[in-house]
Amino acid sequence: MTTSREIRLKSRPSGLPTHDNFELTTVELAAxxxxxxxxKNLWMTVDPYxxxxxxxxxxxxxxxxxxxxxxxGAIGEVTxxxxxxxxxxxxxxxxxxxxxxxNAPAASLQKLNPGALPLQAFxxxxxxxxxxxxxxxxxxxxxxxxxxxxxxxxxxxxxAMVCQIAKAKGHTVIGSxxxxxxxxxxxxxxxxxxxxxxxxxxxxxxxxxxxxxGIDVYFDNVGGAHLEAALxxxxxxxxxxxxxxxxxxxxxxxxxxPSNLAQLIGKNIRMEGFIVSHxxxxxxxxxxxxxxxxxxxxxxxxxxxxxxxxxxxxxxIGLFKGENxxxxxxxxx
Numbered sequence: 001m002t003t004s005r006e007i008r009l010k011s012r013p014s015g016l017p018t019h020d021n022f023e024l025t026t027v028e029l030a031a032x033x034x035x036x037x038x039x040k041n042l043w044m045t046v047d048p049y050x051x052x053x054x055x056x057x058x059x060x061x062x063x064x065x066x067x068x069x070x071x072x073g074a075i076g077e078v079t080x081x082x083x084x085x086x087x088x089x090x091x092x093x094x095x096x097x098x099x100x101x102x103n104a105p106a107a108s109l110q111k112l113n114p115g116a117l118p119l120q121a122f123x124x125x126x127x128x129x130x131x132x133x134x135x136x137x138x139x140x141x142x143x144x145x146x147x148x149x150x151x152x153x154x155x156x157x158x159x160a161m162v163c164q165i166a167k168a169k170g171h172t173v174i175g176s177x178x179x180x181x182x183x184x185x186x187x188x189x190x191x192x193x194x195x196x197x198x199x200x201x202x203x204x205x206x207x208x209x210x211x212x213x214g215i216d217v218y219f220d221n222v223g224g225a226h227l228e229a230a231l232x233x234x235x236x237x238x239x240x241x242x243x244x245x246x247x248x249x250x251x252x253x254x255x256x257x258p259s260n261l262a263q264l265i266g267k268n269i270r271m272e273g274f275i276v277s278h279x280x281x282x283x284x285x286x287x288x289x290x291x292x293x294x295x296x297x298x299x300x301x302x303x304x305x306x307x308x309x310x311x312x313x314x315x316x317i318g319l320f321k322g323e324n325x326x327x328x329x330x331x332x333x
Contacts, residue, residue, distance in 0.1 A: 001028045001029065001030060002028070002029040002079075002101055003026060003027075003028060003029075004026070004029055004099055004101035005024060005099070005100050006024075006025055006027060006100070007022055007023065007024055007025075007070055007099070007309065008025055008066075008069050008070065009022065009023075009064040009065065009066055009068070009070055010022055010023040010067075011066065012055060012056060013250075015250050015251075015252050017054065017313070017316065017320075018317070019313055021054070022313045024309070024310055029101060030103070031080060031082070032081065032083075034082050035083050035107070036083060036104060036105055036106065037078050037081045037086050037103070037104065037106050038101065038102070039077065039078055039096070039101060039104065040076050040079045040101045041075070041076040041096070041097065041099065041100055041102070042076050042119065042331070042332055043074065043075045043119065043120045043329055043330070043332065044073065044074040044075075044097035044123075044309075044312065044329070045072055045073040045074070045097060045127075046312060046315045046316040046319060047072065048319055048320070050070070050072060050316065051249040051250065051320070053070075060275050060277075069098055069099050070098040071095055071097055071098060072097035072098060073093070073095060073097055073123050073127065074095070074097035074123075075091065075093050075119055075120065076091070076094065076101075077089065077090070077091055078090045083105075085106050085107075085111075086106045090111055091111070091112040091113075091119065092109040092110060092112060093122055093123075093127075094109050095108075098312060099309070100309055117294075120329055121301070124157050124327035125290065125299070125301040125327070126287065126290060129157035129158045129161060130161050130290060131276055131279065131280070131283055132158045132243060132276040133158050133159075133161035133162040133165055134161070134165060134282060134289070134290075135276060135279035136158075137149075137166060139279060140239075140272050140274045141217045141218075142239055143166065144216075146171075147171050148172045148174070148211055148214070148216050149162070149163075149171050149172070149173045149174065149215070149217045150173075150174045150176075150207065150211065150217065150218045150219070150230055151163050151166075151173065151174070151175045151218075151219045151221070152218075152220055152222035153176070153177070153221030153222050153244070154176055154182075154186055154194070155175070155177035155178075155182035155302075155325055155326065156221060156326070156327075157301075157324075157327035157328070158221055158243060158244070159175065159177075160186070160189075160301060160326055161299070163175050163186065163189070163191050164189055164190070164293070164298065164300075166217075167189070167190045167191065168299060172192050173190075173192050174191070174192065174193045174195065174211055174215070175194045175195070176195040176197050176222070176226060177194060178196065178197055179198060179322070180196070181325060182196075182325055183196050185325060193210035197225075203226065204228070204232050206229075207232075207233045208232075208233055213235070214233050214234060214235035215230065215233050215238060216235055216237075217241070218230035218238065218240045219241050220240060220241065220242045220243060221244045222245065222246055222247050223246070223247045224245070224247035227240075227258050228258045228259065228260055231258060231260050231264070232260060232263065234263060234267050235267070236268055237267070237269070237270075238267060238269045239269070239270045239272075240270065240271040241272060242272065242274070243274065246319075246320065250320055301326050301327065302325045302326030302327070303328075304318075304327070304328050305330070306329070307330070308330075308331075308332070308333060309330065309332055312330045315328050315329070316328075
């Protein structure tokens with residue numbers, strides 16, 4: 001038997017989650033059954049979409065169940081195998097985060113060969129967040145020559161990759177982020193204009209100042225006032241890729257919609273929401289492009305790392321307080 005700790009959803013939050021909503025529990029794992037392997041997790045991710053799964057509502061991802069371990073992206077090492085396709089020592093990616101170890105069918109795991117990339121990058125820049133940026137910018141927003149790109153949540157895992165992909169392709173990029181450290185980092189990777197939304201009294205005025213001729217593409221991770229400002233600054237035939245709206249994820253009552261949606265009509269704006277799981281076929285092309293951009297020094301990334309499973313709730317709550325620069329990760333030891 002192997003001892004493992006896991007974090008369960010103890011209660012459903014109202015508003016911002018608190019520690020009372022989580023429960024740390026110890027479980028025993030038997031030897032893997034035929035066709036299964038046992039994995040020790042090395043890294044796990046926390047992501048904003050997980051907040052929606054804490055509510056008991058139907059959505060594109062099933063809700064977390066009370067009294068059961070939460071789940072999410074993770075990378076681990078096979079420690080016992082009862083399947084010929086994976087051997088002890090193999091590195092695998094899974095959806096079995098929020099726990100230190102687990103048994104699972106080998107067929108449900110993806111074997112990793114990280115090469116020169118850091119292992120945890122497959123939970124960030126080389127994983128779901130990176131592909132979200134790539135598919136959202138190139139396919140959903142249909143990026144084209146000469147576009148001016150505005151990105152909210154620009155210092156987060158997705159937003160930072162959107163900014164850098166657009167810069168790698170030669171575009172003018174405007175990012176919005178909160179705080180001097182995030183602003184400085186975005187400028188250091190080449191973002192042309194960075195708005196510190198925490199310091200600006202008027203987001204509309206700030207965006208108009210740095211994009212006097214308007215924006216062609218808006219990549220939305222925030223919603224709310226950022227979406228309103230983007231609508232006001234949009235050029236004719238602008239394209240909006242709606243990836244997330246973290247500003248409303250902890251709302252306890254419905255938030256009012258943008259007051260200026262009529263801009264969609266007069267400016268012929270196309271606004272499209274998307275989920276990255278519908279674009280997984282683009283992953284090989286993305287990894288090939290990412291490898292080239294990294295080799296050319298055009299793309300880099302930041303990580304905010306919490307250590308120990310017991311600190312995963314702090315990492316998750318920190319997402320909604322803006323405590324992450326780049327990808328928020330938990331290193332399991």
